[in-house]
Amino acid sequence: MGSVSPDAVNRYLKQTRELYGDELFLESNPVSEKKDLQTIHLEFSTELDSFHQQIHECQKCRLGQSRTNFVFGVGDPNASLVLVGEAPGEQEDLKGEPFVGRAGQLLDKILAAIDRSREKDVYICNVLKCRPPQNRDPLADEVEQCEPYLIHQINLIQPKLIVALGRVAGKTLLNVDNSLKSMRGILHNYHNTPLIVTYHPAALLRNPNWKPEAWKDFKWIRSMIDA
Numbered sequence: 343m344g345s346v347s348p349d350a351v352n353r354y355l356k357q358t359r360e361l362y363g364d365e366l367f368l369e370s371n372p373v374s375e376k377k378d379l380q381t382i383h384l385e386f387s388t389e390l391d392s393f394h395q396q397i398h399e400c401q402k403c404r405l406g407q408s409r410t411n412f413v414f415g416v417g418d419p420n421a422s423l424v425l426v427g428e429a430p431g432e433q434e435d436l437k438g439e440p441f442v443g444r445a446g447q448l449l450d451k452i453l454a455a456i457d458r459s460r461e462k463d464v465y466i467c468n469v470l471k472c473r474p475p476q477n478r479d480p481l482a483d484e485v486e487q488c489e490p491y492l493i494h495q496i497n498l499i500q501p502k503l504i505v506a507l508g509r510v511a512g513k514t515l516l517n518v519d520n521s522l523k524s525m526r527g528i529l530h531n532y533h534n535t536p537l538i539v540t541y542h543p544a545a546l547l548r549n550p551n552w553k554p555e556a557w558k559d560f561k562w563i564r565s566m567i568d569a
């Protein structure tokens with residue numbers, strides 16, 4: 343890049359002031375605004391609890407205005423397995439905890455069947471930390487604002503495996519628009535951590551016929567984290 347003399351800069355500013363007045367408008371560059379991973383990790387606290395405190399009043403997207411509670415995540419900070427849903431639902435928003443209610447109870451049973459629990463070797467969270475109105479799917483700009491928090495959580499926990507619960511969580515984390523069927527049964531990668539996509543427990547409550555397939559996934563998950 344060639345150098346620009348101070349005189350040229352002064353001339354440019356003088357002309358700009360004559361044309362537009364005292365306010366100087368700079369063009370924003372969306373590419374440079376998108377943070378790289380290193381910047382994300384440097385910006386945030388290195389302990390999970392203090393990271394929670396750091397971001398719990400976040401208002402970076404519209405959902406900060408409508409939430410009842412910020413839903414950070416629960417579980418073992420040294421877990422081998424991180425389970426990720428798309429966003430808090432009504433019960434989660436009211437309690438401030440992910441995967442509560444009937445779907446949460448089913449998830450707890452599934453975890454018990456692989457000899458795990460919320461307190462033991464598992465961490466549970468969502469891509470978005472605040473509930474979208476009427477449980478609609480996360481919007482792209484909400485994911486863009488909130489996903490760095492998830493990436494940093496995972497970086498602090500350092501799990502062996504991430505499991506995306508449901509199609510929306512899977513396609514959001516993998517940045518694709520695929521069916522659940524086409525994402526299941528494949529070992530994906532999310533920022534250098536292996537990732538598996540399986541059914542959301544709420545879907546298993548609606549369609550109990552899917553439970554045997556989900557159990558196949560969880561046997562595979564168990565073999566991955568026990569290895």
Ligand code: SF4
Pocket residue numbers: 400401402403404405406407470471472484487488
């Ligand atoms: S959804 Fe995420 S980015 Fe939006 S306000 Fe909540 S914590 Fe912040």
